[in-house]
Amino acid sequence: xxxxxxxxxxxxxxxxxxxxxxxxxxxxxxxxxxxxxxxxxxxxxxxxxxxxxxxxxxxxxxxxxxxxxxxxxxxxxxxxxxxxxxxxxxxxxxxxxxxxxxxxxxxxxxxxxxxxxxxxxxxxxxxxxxxxxxxxxxxxxxxxxxxxxxxxxxxxxxxxxxxxxxxxxxxxxxxxxxxxxxxxxxxxxxxxxxxxxxxxxxxxxxxxxxxxxxxxxxxxxxxxxxxxxxxxxxxxxxxxxxxxxxxxxxxxxxxxxxxxxxxxxxxxxxxxxxxxxxxxxxxxxxxxxxxxxxxxxxxxxxxxxxxxxxxxxxxxxxxxxxxxxxxxxxxxxxxxxxxxxxxxxxxxxxxxxxxxxxxxxxxxxxxxxxxxxxxxxxxxxxxxxxxxxxxxxxxxxxxxxxxxxxxxxxxxxxxxxxxxxxxxxxxxxxxxxxxxxxxxxxxxxxxxxxxxxxxxxxxxxxxx
Ligand code: SF4
Numbered sequence: 288x289x290x291x292x293x294x295x296x297x298x299x300x301x302x303x304x305x306x307x308x309x310x311x312x313x314x315x316x317x318x319x320x321x322x323x324x325x326x327x328x329x330x331x332x333x334x335x336x337x338x339x340x341x342x343x344x345x346x347x348x349x350x351x352x353x354x355x356x357x358x359x360x361x362x363x364x365x366x367x368x369x370x371x372x373x374x375x376x377x378x379x380x381x382x383x384x385x386x387x388x389x390x391x392x393x394x395x396x397x398x399x400x401x402x403x404x405x406x407x408x409x410x411x412x413x414x415x416x417x418x419x420x421x422x423x424x425x426x427x428x429x430x431x432x433x434x435x436x437x438x439x440x441x442x443x444x445x446x447x448x449x450x451x452x453x454x455x456x457x458x459x460x461x462x463x464x465x466x467x468x469x470x471x472x473x474x475x476x477x478x479x480x481x482x483x484x485x486x487x488x489x490x491x492x493x494x495x496x497x498x499x500x501x502x503x504x505x506x507x508x509x510x511x512x513x514x515x516x517x518x519x520x521x522x523x524x525x526x527x528x529x530x531x532x533x534x535x536x537x538x539x540x541x542x543x544x545x546x547x548x549x550x551x552x553x554x555x556x557x558x559x560x561x562x563x564x565x566x567x568x569x570x571x572x573x574x575x576x577x578x579x580x581x582x583x584x585x586x587x588x589x590x591x592x593x594x595x596x597x598x599x600x601x602x603x604x605x606x607x608x609x610x611x612x613x614x615x616x617x618x619x620x621x622x623x624x625x626x627x628x629x630x631x632x633x634x635x636x637x638x639x640x641x642x643x644x645x646x647x648x649x650x651x652x653x654x655x656x657x658x659x660x661x662x663x664x665x666x667x668x669x670x671x672x673x674x675x676x677x678x679x680x681x682x683x684x685x686x687x688x689x690x691x692x693x694x695x696x697x698x699x700x701x702x703x704x705x706x707x708x709x710x711x712x713x714x715x716x717x718x719x720x721x722x723x724x725x726x727x728x729x730x731x732x733x734x735x736x737x738x739x740x741x742x743x744x745x746x747x748x749x750x751x
Pocket of ligand 1: 460
């Protein structure tokens with residue numbers, strides 16, 4: 288089972304640490320369906336040199352858009368040697384006709400139901416060319432084969448997914464294309480999710496779910512069950528869910544210490560263009576205050592290049608993020624992924640410039656822009672990263688918190704993440720990344736300020 292490196296791995300933007308965060312959980316999940324006695328080698332090219340001198344019976348490759356060409360090359364080589372090659376993942380589901388040329392079998396959609404169906408057919412000598420996900424459930428799935436994961440190669444070996452998909456329909460997102468033809472948001476059983484959490488060593492967890500707060504009932508029960516588990520965790524949510532009811536307080540009580548939020552844009556017209564309805568009319572700053580009052584750090588995601596973006600968008604966005612004390616930011620150049628509504632629209636309008644998937648990495652401009660030139664967009668994107676992560680802006684953003692411990696955590700987390708590349712590289716080289724976990728856990732420890740969400744916090748209360 289192979290996760291080939293995204294092409295960024297070979298680009299000047301390559302930050303080894305960024306690709307040494309999470310193990311390939313999707314493949315480890317599929318591995319759980321293999322039969323007792325099956326010998327499985329799970330390789331992740333982001334953290335290890337691939338061993339390709341073997342000729343296994345079956346080679347399974349997970350394909351994303353920016354590793355597609357690399358995946359096809361590996362697939363062709365293994366097929367030439369006589370292995371049976373299976374390809375699946377987001378890109379294969381979006382462009383099956385492109386992928387099937389390089390595979391014996393391709394998989395469309397999530398694999399939990401069609402992968403075991405394939406395994407049975409393969410053993411009976413009647414495997415098909417294509418399997419399309421039919422039933423959508425992750426209740427009663429076997430436990431992820433975490434024993435195949437080389438934990439010491441990752442900063443966050445305890446990544447976990449307890450749901451699939453998301454209830455929303457943003458036009459630039461893969462989600463609708465991947466889950467087409469069936470349910471597009473469903474969860475594990477709460478007791479199964481809690482048991483999986485319980486089996487993970489240490490305190491830290493990273494939920495890789497698209498929207499951890501997307502199902503009110505499931506998340507409420509999950510957080511209730513986690514309250515006594517003494518965990519610290521990171522996850523993703525929409526603004527909408529942060530502002531609604533008291534789910535975010537429950538998440539904080541259960542150990543949530545940082546959240547990934549798709550703000551995407553500060554312009555209403557852009558939200559409409561991207562069908563980001565869950566953000567329209569929502570008070571971003573209120574959501575931020577609420578998170579900060581709970582001691583939850585924020586990783587904000589922003590997209591540049593939507594049609595209403597003018598030349599001022601980069602500075603306006605960075606200033607806003609700093610003023611509102613966002614801990615980290617992820618910026619993207621708008622990228623129309625094949626299979627998405629955005630791609631269809633842009634293709635219909637003749638705006639797709641080329642199909643060199645290696646450049647569909649959200650760092651390059653691959654479509655005809657409107658209010659900005661491609662050059663302005665690219666330079667503005669680079670500037671935004673540089674500016675947001677300058678020491679002065681890291682300090683300024685840290686000082687936006689009323690609570691000194693939160694300010695220190697913010698400064699340590701953002702500075703540590705972006706400014707200590709040689710240290711990260713050393714830890715990766717010496718295969719000791721997971722030794723950094725206790726440090727991460729202590730940075731993510733609770734800020735005790737005794738304040739409730741929405742109340743004013745007196746400046747610099749006791750430092751816990
Ligand atoms: S909220 Fe996120 S995961 Fe859900 S559709 Fe929008 S971009 Fe995709």
